Amino acid sequence: MLIYLLALKMGHFKEFLSCVIIVILTLSHPGHGRANPSNILHRQEAMDNGNFIVDWFINFEQQTAHFLIAVKTRSYIGFGISLYGSMDGSDIVIGGVFDNGTTYFSDRYGTRFTEPIVDDVQNWEFVEAFETETHTVMRVSRPLDTGDWQDKPLRDEDMYFIWAYGSENATDEIIYHGDNQGSLLVNPLSVGSPKPNTQRRTEVLDDNGNYVVQWLIDYSTKNVVFQVDVNTTGWFGFGLSPAGGMTSADIVIGGVHANGTVYFDDRHATGQSLPVRDDHQDWVPLYVSENATHTTFIFTRAFDTCDGQDVPLTNDTLNFIWSYGTTDNIQYHGSTNRGTFQVLPLDPEEPPIETEKYFKYEITHTMTMPSVDTTYWCTIQKSPRFTQKHHIVAFRPKIETPAARAHTHHYAIFRCTPPANQSAEEFFEPYVGQPGGDCKVPNPGIPAPYCQTMFYTWAVGGKELIFPDNIGCPIGEDGSEVDYYMFEVHYNNPQQLIGVRFETGATIFYTDELREHDAGILMVAHQTSLALMVPPKSPEYKSVGHCDPYCTNNYLPESGINIFALLHHAHLSARKMKLRHFRNNQELPWIKNDENYDFEYQQTRPLTDSIVVLPGDHLTTECIYDTTWRDGTTIGGLATRDEMCQSTFWYYPRSQLRECRSEYQMPQLLAKFGIEQIANRSYPYEDVNVIAPAQFAGLRYTEVLDNRVVWTPQLREEVQTDSSFGLHDGVCYIIGGSDNVPLPTGYPTFPEEYQPINECLEK
Ligand SMILES: *[C@@H]1O[C@H](CO)[C@@H](O)[C@H](O)[C@H]1NC(C)=O
Ligand SMILES: *[C@@H]1O[C@H](CO)[C@@H](O)[C@H](O)[C@H]1NC(C)=O
Ligand SMILES: *[C@@H]1O[C@H](CO)[C@@H](O)[C@H](O)[C@H]1NC(C)=O
Ligand SMILES: *[C@@H]1O[C@H](CO)[C@@H](O)[C@H](O)[C@H]1NC(C)=O
Ligand SMILES: *[C@@H]1O[C@H](CO)[C@@H](O)[C@H](O)[C@H]1NC(C)=O
Ligand SMILES: *[C@@H]1O[C@H](CO)[C@@H](O)[C@H](O)[C@H]1NC(C)=O
Ligand SMILES: *[C@@H]1O[C@H](CO)[C@@H](O)[C@H](O)[C@H]1NC(C)=O
Ligand SMILES: *[C@@H]1O[C@H](CO)[C@@H](O)[C@H](O)[C@H]1NC(C)=O
Secondary structure (H helix, E strand, C coil): CEEECCCCCCHHHCCHHHHHHHHHHHCCCCCCEEEECCCEEEEEEEEHHHCEEEEEEEECCCCEEEEEEEECCCCCEEEEEECCCCCCCCEEEEEEECCCCCEEEEEEECCCCCCCEECCCCCCEEEEEEECCCCEEEEEEEECCCCCCCCCCCCCCCEEEEEEECCCCCCCCCCCCCCCEEEEEECCCCCCCCCCCEEEEEEECCCCCCEEEEEEEECCCCEEEEEEEECCCCCEEEEEECCCCCCCCEEEEEEECCCCCEEEEEEECCCCCCCEECCCCCCEEEEEEECCCCEEEEEEEECCCCCCCCCCCCCCCEEEEEEECCCCCCCCCCCCCEEEEEECCCCCCCCCCCHHHCEEEEEEEEEECCCCCEEEEEEEEECCCCCCCEEEEEEEEECCCHHHHHHEEEEEEEECCCCCCCCHHHHHHHHECCCCEECCCCCCCCCHHHCCEEEEEEECCCCCEECCCCEEEEECCCCCCCCEEEEEEEEECCCCCCCCEEEEEEEEEEECCCCCEECEEEEEEECCCCCCEECCCCCCEEEEEEECHHHHHHHCCCCCEEEEEEEEECCCCEEEEEEEEEECCEEEEEEEEECCCCHHHCCCEEEEEEEEECCCCEEEEEEEECCCCCCCCEEECCCCCCECCEEEEEEECCCCEEEEEEEECHHHHHHHCCCCEECCCCCCCCCCEEEECHHHCCCEHHHHHHHHCCCCHHHHHHHHHHHHHCCEEEEEEECCEEEECCCCECCCCCCCCCCCCCHHHHC
């Protein structure tokens, strides 16, 4: 069995040394916890106002403790373990670096009156010490129980870390340490209480559980600590990739050689070949351990390393790419031990709910998957009958069999609203229990236009949606005893398998113990209509939908609403989505931005802190489309080749407002193409016959745009600018009706756009 605490003896680690200091200091609140309950605990405490930092790892399997101690001094460091907090009888190590570069270290024990006495047996293992301009760093390790009476065993109970160090410019002579000493009560084998403003996430990246990544996000210091546990004694690779493959990926490769040396490099991909070592090493290794079968590697980095050869961690959709080899020869690439895992890396993970406390119902569909590559299947479903109000508190994916996991690409549940004067039951009930239909065909035999309020979605990697403790989504209120839903499943069957049958869907948990606040859902969108139009072969085309202050003024409560989760929704051509927030002609921080939106990876995203929207605020959803992959004009519509532009969020307390939309004024848009009159439509998104002028008569709207309009770069730009920045017609949709915004709407005339702070420029 081998244990390595970063064999930094190796020359190429030397350039990490200055980084280690920087990271350790910015990790002043790293949070902590048992990174892997069965294996390694990683925790950090800062003492003496951050001048004395102890970062430690407990390897439970090997019963060892590993300390990394970073202190703001170039003199000696003293660190110890004491049962009562005093020097007397304590277990102490003293070490440092002489001015000539030689390191020194000794395992000692404390007495009341003298300098600590050197132990007869040196049980603490000195790994290394080094100095930077301002700091001394020392790494030491030891068994939890050394069995030596001159040491103190590390147990799962409270004891004291005692610390001392020579003052800043002192020599390394161990003299009286003046004020530079103290103690901290700590249970060294426990996770401690979670640090504020941190989140811990875990994902199994492969199908067989051979590659597990855990990461600790610290929003205060903007740092992440990763731990990968890989079922190999060879090399591992871990990377961040915006697009999914090797292209532009930021990669680390590490492992432990047979002779015990550790290797770990920050690299970047330049193609399908071995990634190239970065000029600057920004991923910092903290701990390595290898047993007979597994390698555990812990490393850290900033959200944004400010290195063009790295990929920043942001709120955008990203991919973890992973690989491993059976040997330490990184040149060798196995074809199977690699993959891509889509992730929102900085989103919080919600704590599990105690499901036995709640009632539940399911929205699921069981059928034999059609033997074609891609199917979108829609059914109408309903809730149980409620005779009184209840609160929904959580959604949990129900995708249980291997076939369901392999072939459910994603699904969406939409809430249905009947036409104005009909009851939900009489309108939707006939569709319930029916086999449903292919959602992509123009007339799937289900009332899709009445089921457009996004309720819950799941995509591979999707999480439970759990409401905050004091919030519930009301259901079963007066007049609507049954809730109706359209359930849309994307079946993925690239091998066109025949006869594969499985159930897929969600379990919805609810309670009759009503919570303090009713949650509401509010959508800010461009109307799904012909006015939402993307010219053919547009690489980066913007559309926007406004929620006018008229709607927020008239329908939100005086104290405003609090957004706690959000879902962006658009279709196959959407690449970026943003919900912007304006108040008094000032732009506030974006409510949610995704520069890497992927239709196949839609998630309802909890917010780390709820965001308040006040009456009079203006909200705008912006979408950027790329239609170069398809022929023809893209129009607003229900099919996935058609487009939408919608931000839907969960908020409390519930207000009357459920949707807030706008659209560019159709006559102005038609005028740009020389269209004078179009026929009436049943739905605003239906492609339509052009009536006038005569040369277009009988052609469909999209045919005119595809074949008669000459899409010069100028025209494309003009249509985009006018439809984004020109005047829109706005509508507030409220419970049981709608209210047109009386005056045309558009962006507020604000002085300056919100610019996120670029910390790299400030550094
Ligand atoms: C470095 O300095 C220390 C303390 O002055 C001394 O004991 C040691 O011999 C020196 N080592 C070398 C290689 O000069
Ligand atoms: C330590 O030395 C540096 C550089 O010589 C000096 O700037 C600093 O003030 C000194 N600190 C103390 C506490 O004497
Ligand atoms: C590790 O991988 C081997 C195959 O290489 C497999 O037999 C074993 O079950 C895996 N161990 C774990 C814990 O998954
Ligand atoms: C350990 O093995 C690796 C790979 O064979 C080699 O590059 C390295 O120099 C060796 N290190 C030591 C200290 O022997
Ligand atoms: C090796 O470590 C892994 C996790 O890192 C652990 O699951 C496994 O049980 C360990 N194997 C042995 C033989 O102790
Ligand atoms: C992510 O979004 C939140 C708001 O939801 C914001 O506070 C935070 O600064 C963003 N993080 C990054 C790294 O952009
Ligand atoms: C709904 O109202 C329209 C007129 O507003 C009426 O013609 C129609 O019959 C009504 N439908 C039902 C089901 O009441
Ligand atoms: C289209 O609708 C308008 C208003 O609803 C109506 O006046 C007109 O007759 C309709 N035109 C056709 C061709 O149906």
